[in-house]
Amino acid sequence: MKEQMLYRELAKYYDKIYHWKDYTIETEKIKELIKQYKTTSGNSLLEVGCGTGHHIQHLQDTFQCTGVDINNEILEVAREKLPDTEFIQANMISMDLGKKFDVITCLFSSIGYVKTYSNLMKTFDAFYSHLYNGGVAVVEPWFTSDVFDAGRPSVDVYEDDNLKIARVCVSEVDGDISVLDMHYLVAERGERVKHFIDRHELGLFDVDKTLDIMNAVGFEAWYLPDGLMERRGLYIGKK
Secondary structure: OEEOHHHOOOHHHHHHHOOOOOHHHHHHHHHHHHHHHOOOOOOEEEEEOOOOOHHHHHHOOOOEEEEEEOOHHHHHHHHHHOOOOEEEEOOOOOOOOOOOEEEEEEOOOHHHHHOOHHHHHHHHHHHHHOEEEEEEEEEOOOOOOOOOOOOOEEEEEEEOOOEEEEEEEEOEEEOOEEEEEEEEEEEEOOOOOEEEEEEEEEEOOOHHHHHHHHHHHOOEEEEEOOOOOOOOOEEEEEO
16 A cells, blocks of 8 residues: 555646645635735745646636655646646755745645654744745635544546546544545556555544744744635744
């Protein structure tokens, strides 16, 4: 079993698997929050865990965007989609890009992949060091342990005339870590059906502990229960 194949070997299918996601509505809400909290005069934005760059597609009309992701395969998809945008391969826990930004976004629960509170503190410290004074970080978390539905079966399906994808999973919990073994069946025209098992492990971070960490590294921090996706909420950190 491999881990996080969705961002590597299966990266070309990513946007199809998440075809249901409404990036337009999400980014409009993000823009309003940035306008509300940011006090810098610039418009530079760093998206951390940018994936295929789909949020950047909808943010670039307002901000000068840069994308960061740990996986080069998914960055190649982003570069093909947005050839005029700078994409950098880096780990959010330890990134040191040598420049600052007015806004940092980390969306679609990417922060959950740091897994531990120790790594979470390092990550927020990295975010803080990459912001100008008056800049803001907008971070969409993964679930907390009290709302994560362990044992829940789920299925996602994508299909067109030449491609069918089914992704099936039953969620599990191991301590403070959620474990998702995603089973993919991929059928493409003229090819044999392929089966992949892809493990994803994400930290179930407590809201109060996360706010404490954000404040400890220097942020003025808020948690907004009404986030971009149901039951996930949103963190705002101002430097």
